[in-house]
Amino acid sequence: MQLVIIADIDAAKGTSTTSELATEYADNVTFIECDVTNQESVEDTLGKAKDTYGRLDIISNNAGAMMENDPIGTINLNLCGVIRVAAVAMSYMRADKGGSGGIIINTASLTGVKPSYNCPAYCASKSGVIGFTRSFAMNPDFDLHKVRMNCLCPGMVDTPMIQGVLDEDGKEGRVLNFDRFRYAANLPQLKPSAVADVFIDLVENESKNGAAMLITVEGPPRDIEFPIY
Ligand SMILES: NC(=O)C1=CN([C@@H]2O[C@H](COP(=O)(O)OP(=O)(O)OC[C@H]3O[C@@H](n4cnc5c(N)ncnc54)[C@H](O)[C@@H]3O)[C@@H](O)[C@H]2O)C=CC1
């Protein structure tokens, strides 16, 4: 049986999403309020998940936001949040410490490899997620802990994040040039399900470790190839 914990800082949205899913999956979906920028909150959330279900197999490290008006906060949420969650999750998942191994999938972005002057802190945070993922996966300790790590690098996806930036009408400076962002946001966007499909492939394909999956409207998903120095 697949059991899912939805963890998010937005309790109202998290609860309503969980109720929606419960119509199909009954008690197999639970919501826990969590702030990935707060170490105690992350420990509390993953501790509760382990206590409720006995073990952790799959982590979707997905929380993130675009807020160029707060560049340090952007790094703290998008990059440090990913590292924080991964570290606590590892304490439960490691096969050599009583866990069963598994997979952590971090959400990076196309902007982690393709710079955009419009959101330098966001791009830096996502480049960091890619670097963290690839470095983590290279560790020879994998043979002991058995936790794979991969990341997703989607182009623009039709989600509330994009709409949220557009709705603000540029006043709060979530991007540096609102008109350029609006232009980019009017180009064809991915559906969230296109990203979810790649997520499922990464879970199922046990040969994948350290992959950064490029997902765009231009063609099928593929591994990003990085130069070797
Ligand atoms: N929408 C897009 O075009 C793309 C989005 N991404 C990334 O995908 C991920 C998901 O974003 P979307 O679904 O697009 O946006 P979204 O705004 O719908 O989802 C982001 C979620 O993160 C949560 N969150 C924010 N701060 C948090 C915190 N401190 N602790 C816990 N949860 C927190 C929000 O409440 C929200 O539910 C993000 O990491 C984003 O950077 C990557 C590429 C493209």
Ligand SMILES: CC/C=C\C[C@H](O)/C=C/C=C\C=C\C=C\C(=O)[C@@H](O)C/C=C\CCC(=O)O
């Ligand atoms: C701004 C980033 C938006 C969403 C983040 C998401 O993680 C991934 C997005 C993928 C691509 C986004 C590209 C956005 C680019 C820009 O906003 C600017 O660099 C301007 C882009 C296009 C303008 C084209 C032109 O000037 O002719």
